[in-house]
Amino acid sequence: MIEIRFHGRGGQGAKIASRILGRSGFLSGLYAQDFALFGAERRGAPLASFTRLGREPIGERGYVETPGLAVVMDDSLLKEAPEQVFHGVFAHTPLFVNADPDQLAAHTKHLPPANYIFIDLSAIARQLIGSAFISAAAAAVAARSIPAIELQALSEAVKIEIAEFGLPVDIIEKNQAAARKAYAQAPIVPVSPAPTAAEILETAWQAVPYLGSAQFAGPTIRHRGSAALRETGNWRTERPEIELGKCKRCFLCYLYCPEAAMGLDAENFPHVDYDHCKGCMICFEECPTDAISRRLEA
Ligand code: SF4
Ligand code: SF4
Incomplete structure (x- = not known):
């Protein structure tokens, strides 16, 4: 195409x-x-x-x-x-x-x-x-x-x-x-092929002036299917932490996570992919057994 x-x-x-x-x-x-x-x-x-x-x-x-x-x-x-x-x-x-x-x-x-x-x-x-x-x-x-x-x-x-x-x-x-x-x-020019993953990453960051400082930036998703390449976890101000002893393996945190950052291990216990968890705390809100706590990022 x-x-x-x-x-x-x-x-x-x-x-x-x-x-x-x-x-x-x-x-x-x-x-x-x-x-x-x-x-x-x-x-x-x-x-x-x-x-x-x-x-x-x-x-x-x-x-x-x-x-x-x-x-x-x-x-x-x-x-x-x-x-x-x-x-x-x-x-x-x-x-x-x-x-x-x-x-x-x-x-x-x-x-x-x-x-x-x-x-x-x-x-x-x-x-x-x-x-x-x-x-x-x-x-x-x-x-x-x-x-x-x-x-x-x-x-x-x-x-x-x-x-x-x-x-x-x-x-x-x-x-x-x-x-x-x-x-x-018009000259005949080679139409660009789809970008490589490296090229997508190359342009992944865009300076977004924030409170007058150019040091703040936000990762941008530049290409469909490239979300997994972005470590969007750096948006996070709070992190969810799971206490497996309280977990009933109901999967609600897994189902509700909007980033697909909540995974399940071989025994169906949830675990967080902190490279992509953006700290929305939906999992914390949904957990029926209070197995998930929220911690401020350092
Ligand atoms: S805090 Fe949000 S993004 Fe992170 S695991 Fe929980 S639901 Fe997913
Ligand atoms: S919502 Fe709570 S109880 Fe259910 S799987 Fe997630 S951590 Fe375990």
């Missing part, structure tokens, strides 16, 4: 870009999924949209955490919404940015590492459509690096998606021309 993320501002057409790409994949015989996350939902606000394509039915839902490729439709988002744009982006992740290629070095000097590709989609749209509507061009640069998508399918997808807005034929054809031009200009 290939996962693509588009970043744009409200009104730029990021959602339509993800729809065009999804439909291109569908018309090329792939399973496809696309949707958007609007946030503030007002014109100009940062938003993200997503496309998943695969040869098998796609059961995955939710945010694309680690895109195989991303398209940034407004270069100001690199600095104004970095927590969105660079979420799950690694040094090898292709990041297409709608900007003048001559500005690449100056623009990316202080930004996180990524495989930056600057391509002026706005110039293409202005020249061929007469506006800054870059959905078709944005979808096209992503489609270029997905071998299963045919140019004919891309062009047909642009036609269908733009027609849904009731726009006249000449505007549809201009958008198709913009898609073809962006497709021709």
